[in-house]
Each structure stands twice: as structure tokens, then as C-alpha cells.
Amino acid sequence: MRPGYSKVAVVEDDPPVLADICAAIVAAEDMELVDSATNFASGQKLVANGGFDVLVCDLGLPDGDGTGLIKMASERQNEIDIMVLTMFADHQKVLNAIRAGARGYLLKDQPLQNCIDGIREIRAGGSPINPIIARLVLKQLQPNPLPSEQMEEPLSNRELETLNLLARGFSYSESAGIMNISAHTVATYVKHIYRKLEVNSRAEAVFEASSRGILGG
């Protein structure tokens, strides 16, 4: 595999939107469209077949929830990057997807070039975030009320600082300036934060399940 070269699969039920994204991917020289699907059932097959580095996945599929596909893909291949294709990047949908294993989101109305840039960014190790999501993640991953020892993977101080700045509306480059790091590092921090959110929410789910007696021990 060439470095910086991405194999992309897309799941999207709206044909015009799907066509646009697919066309943009095909047009990009550092990307290859591996597969695409328009519903949950064919999406499952797509995930099972594998062979992609990036999965761009819509959530509101006619026959199911895209979150399920994200979870499957994340569990099957740990090293791939999953992006949610969302209309508004509203916190509920994005956070659910991140907990399922997504690492970023693309806005459906975004200029296509921005979408391609988004995919490149995530391949380079950085994730997007908006202030509302930053605020909510901060609330969930902050050391209190849970003592940090009880958290599977607590945020590092740098990550916490980053999240604080982002929640207060500073852009990646502004935050980077304040923290005296590069904007790209800020983006990678965000990706790490997403991973920790997934790990911790999975641990939380296991804890909840075991405390309810679903899992033995």
C-alpha cells in the first residue's frame, strides 16, 4: 500500500449524495473507491467484505441504523477510519457514532472538496469537532464526578486543555497557538479523545451490564 493512499467505502441511501461523494473520491488521486452501499443489508455485506481503510457511513438508512454498521466495521477492523456522513453534525448523532467507533464526521452539504480534505485529515490522524460536541465530551470524560482511576482511559492534561479550548470556541489553529503546538497535533488530540470516549463508554456499558447481571462477573 502506498503511504497516504486511501481505499474508501461509502454507505449512503440518497443516490444523488452518494453519487457526488463517490465521484469526488474517484476524482481524488490519492483515493480509491472500494465499494458503496445504499442500505443497511448491502452495507453489512460491504463491511464483511472489507478491503477498505476508510468507511464513510450515513446513519439514517431505510432498513436500519448506520451506527450498527459502524460498530461492526470497528470491531472487525480496528485500524480503519470511520466517518459519519451527517447533515447537521448534531451532538447526539455524532457522539453515538463515535461511541460505536467513528472518528470523524462529514457534512452532507459541505463542498465536496472539503469532504475529500476531511478524509485526508482523518487518514493523517486528525479528527474534526465542534464546540457543542467538545463541551459534551468534556462533560462525560472530565475526571469528576467519576474519579479518574475508575475511568478506563482518562484524558491526559493536554487533551483536557485542548478540549477546553475547543469547547470555548477557539479554532484548531488558535488552540494550537495558545498551547504552543501545531494545529495537526490538536487534531490528533481530538482523535485520541474520540478513541477514549469509545473505550470508556464501552467499559461503562460492560460495567452497567455486569451490574445488572447480564454478564456473569
Added chain:
Amino acid sequence: MVNKLSIGIFWFLALIGVLALAEPANAQNIVSNNLLKTEATTSGNIISFPDADISFSENSESRNVHWKQRALPALWLSDEARKIQKGNLSVRARVRFQGKAVTSDSISIFTENNRERISVSINGANIFRNYSDDGDVMLGWNHPYLIPVPISLIKPGLNEIEIRAESERNHALGIGTIAIGDHNALGPHFESQYFLRIDAPKTLNWIMLLLSAFVFIMWFSRRQEMELLWLSLTGLFWFTRNYHFFAETVPIESQLFQQITYYSIYFAVAVTLAFCAEFLKLCRRKAIIFTMLGIGLLLSISRFLLSSLDRNNMVISLMTVTLFGSFLLILIRHAWEHRSSESWLLLILLSLATLTGVHDIGRIPDVNWWNGAGFHFQPYIGFFLFLVFMLSLARRFLRALSLVEETNLHLEKSVNEAANALAASQQARRQMEVERALEMERERLMREMHDGIGSSLVTALAVARRRKDPASTIKTLQTAISDLKITVDSLAPIEGDVITLLANFRHRMEPELKQAGIESIWNVEDCPPLDWMDAGHSLHLLRLLQEATSNVLQHANASSISLSCKPSFVRNKIGVLICLADDGIGFSSTESNGSKGLEFMHQRAEVLNGILTIEESKTGGTLLSLWLSQEAAKQD
């Protein structure tokens, strides 16, 4: 002393002379005159008689009465009387004195310790009987009597006082002390003796009986409190025992009364000790109590056997004291081990009781070691034991009551806390239900926007782009989507955090501003949350800012836009000041185009209860300031 003795001897000699002259017929039959002891007090003379002529002859009329001189008091005459007499016992005592010896006009005879029924005569004239009917069985032994003597009966020469004492055959017979003198001189002694022997014991013992009944009723309603039973029995037995100290007549059949009086002391002692054992919660107290009662019974039987053998009952008395003493040893051990003040108190009290018991034994006529304090302590000690027991118990009960009160207070507090916690949790639950309902509603709306209008708009945008539709079409579609995005953002749960709302607004507008070549400058300080801000308010604020930003984008020809937010006071009220400043061509030039938009902005500011000003900044651009109070805004 010498003086008195010489007076005594003088009178003695004088009497011999007088008697020898006056009544030569009786002289051979009568033992010579008794001794006199004259005591001069400030109130007058008192003549007391250290000895008397005693006779067991039943017929006082007989001239052949056999008088025998005996020392007074002669408390134990029953044995002699029983030998001589059949049936009930009687004895007569005679003392003589010279009429000259009494100087006052009001003369009284004082006599005490006579057993049991007495009649007193002077010079043959009966002046006093302590009974009214011949059938009466009296209890005279502990009663002092002060008998006024009509002055007319006193002869200038030799006078004779005769006391006749009678008692049941099984009772004691004896003559106590006799004195004659000035009423005022004898009075105080009589008063104190009467008080100490009769009045005080009577009052205290009746009180004790009453309290015992009260305690018994208490026990009856709380049977598990055995201390109450032992206490009431202590009172009852001591009362039974003490009754003969102050009663004048025997209330029931005299033989039975005597036996009850005798035996009740053992049970009084036994229940007293049982109370102590129960009260102090001595270990193995059941065994101790049974032993005490057993010993009480044993003592009764012993007494019965010994008295039927006609033996001295001192043995029993000493046995009783021994019983007390052995219990004291148990008590000392308990007090020592537990170091409780109650144990020490009871220990001191019981030791005192033992001492007074010994004192009283010494006063028994057939023991007669001493006269002691001049009266028996026993009728007191029963009462004091009872009183101290009751007070100890009452103290314990009061402490228990305070404890209950404390516990109640504590419980009440706990209940209140629990109630408050419950109310709080119910409130929290209601709050959660409301939030849940809101969240569900929000989700429904979101789904609607995603799947319905939003989806259609995005599809339309995609189609328009592919078809290369006019820019205005694409622009309109993009604006519609932007509007939707702002609506979605207004629904985010930001808990009144204006900064997050502004930040997200900036984030949304960033691509457009970038496209227009306008730099956005971000300048925020920490602000207090505006708790009143709900989704509706958020939307108004975002729309206001959107309007302002789109004005800048369309008309201002600006190269930068600065968004700032900081805490600020207006009219002493804390609030948040949001400023949007651009470096464009200024407010006046945009006015004509944006009048409709401005009107909407002011309306929105009014809904937010905010203060909106739009003015030209010093640097030439437009400055929009919106101040929002931290206090609740008007409901939308």
C-alpha cells in the same frame, strides 16, 4: 451530782420518818420508800423515779398486796407474770413523792415504755387510761404519755402514783419510766418523744404504703420491671413491720398481729435485698434473690422453732443482721468492680440500716444493752430505704425518658431527612421525566429534520450542483440548510452556556466567512451561565447573530469580524455582554437595506430581555452589542 444525791438521801430519810409516823400499820408490809431523782429545769422541777414498788397481785383492793422494790424501767416482767398469773398478764407499779416537791400549779405525769395497756392513778384516783374498753387490746409500749394531774389530788404530804399495766398472755409486760413534774418542764421531752416515736414514723410509713401501692400499680402495667415489684413489696413489708411502732390498738386478732409483726421483718429484709440485686442488675441476681427469700423463710421457721422452745430471739436478730452483712459483701464487690455510684449509695444505705438494726436490737427489752437514742430507728430505716430506692429508680426512669426523648428527636430528624431526600428524589425524578420528554421531543424533531426536510434539501443541493444550476439556487438551498443547522444547534443541551452557543455559531459560519475572505477574531472571557436560556431563547440569540453576520457578509465589505463575550454589569445587575464588531464601511450605509432585519433583531433582543445597541464603532465599522441579564428573561 453530789447535791442531787444528798437531796435524794435527805428525801429518802425524810420519807422513812414520815411513813413510820403516819402509817405504822402498813409499815411492816410495805417496802420502804422509793428513790427520787429531782431535776430542776428552768421551766420547773421534774421528779423521776429510779425504782418503784412492783406487784403482780391482780386485786388492787387487797391489803395484802405483795410489793417488791424494783429498778425502773422494768421492761421485762412477762416471764415472772406468766409464772404467777393465769390468763392475761398484769402488773402494778407504785412510786411515792412528797407533795412539797412539786411546786407548780400545773403538774403532769410522764410515762413511757409501758407494756401494753395502762391505767394511771394518783392517791387512788384514776386519772388516765390508754384504753376505753376493757376488751381493747392496746399497743402502749412505744407510746409516751403526758398525763395532767388535777392539782386538787396532790396532797401536801406523801403522794402515791400507781401504774397498772396489762397485756395479753403472749405479749410482753413491763413498766417503763415514770416521772412527775411541772407540765412545762415535761412537755418538750414528751413532744419530741411523741414526734420521734409516733408522729414521724406514722406519717412516713403511711406515705410509704401509699407509694408502694402506686409502685405496685406501675409494676402491674409493666410486669417485666421486677424492680417495681420488689420496691412495692419492700414498702409493704416494712409498713407491716413498722405498724406496731405507731399504732395505738391492735387492728386484728392480737396473736396473729403479733406473729405478722415478728415475721414480716425477715421478708422486709429479704425483699429489700432482692430490690438491690435487681436494681444493680447483679450477675446471677435471680439466684441471689431466691437465696434472700429462702433465708427470709428460713429465719421465720427458725424463729418459730426457737420461740416455741421459749428461747431468746436475739439469735434471730443476729441472723438477720448477718444476712444483711453477707449481702453487703456482695454489694461491696459489685461496687468495687463496676465503680458505680449507685452501688456505693446502696452500700452506704444498707450499712447504715445494719447499724441501726444493731442499735434497735440493743433496745429490745430482753436484750437491753442500751437505751440508745431513746427510740427505735427501725420505723425510719424502712422508709428511708424505700425512699432512696424509689428515688434511684425514678432517676433511672427519668434518664430513660430523656433517652427516649433524644431518640425520638433523632428519629424525627432522620424521618425529616428521609422525607426531604424522598421529596428531592421525587423532584429530581419529575425533572428527569420532563427532561426525558423534552429529549424525546427533540429527537423526534431531529429525525423529522434529518429524514424529511433536511434530507430533501441536501438531495436538492446535490442535484443542483450536479446540474450546475444557477448560483442563486445553490445559495438559497445552502441558506436553508444553514437555517436548519442553527435550529438544530439551538436545541443542544448547553445549560445556558452562551460561550458554547456563540462558539458553535462561529464554527458554523467559519466556512462562509472564510469564503468571503473575512477573518473571524475570537475574544471570549469566562461568563456566568444564563440558566433561563432554553432552546427558544437560544434560537432567538442565534438568529439575531445570524442576521448581524449576514449583514456583515452582504453589505459591510469587511475584512474581519470580531466576536467577543464577557461578563458585564448594567444597572448593578450582572449579565453577559456579547459584541459583534466589523471593520467594514459602517452602520449608516447598511441601514437602508437592513431595516426589516434590524426590526427583527430588536424584537428578538426584547424577547431575550436584552439591551441591543447597533452603532458605528470608533474605527469605522459597525458595533453590535447585546447585553443579557443573568436573571430570568421573559418567556417566549
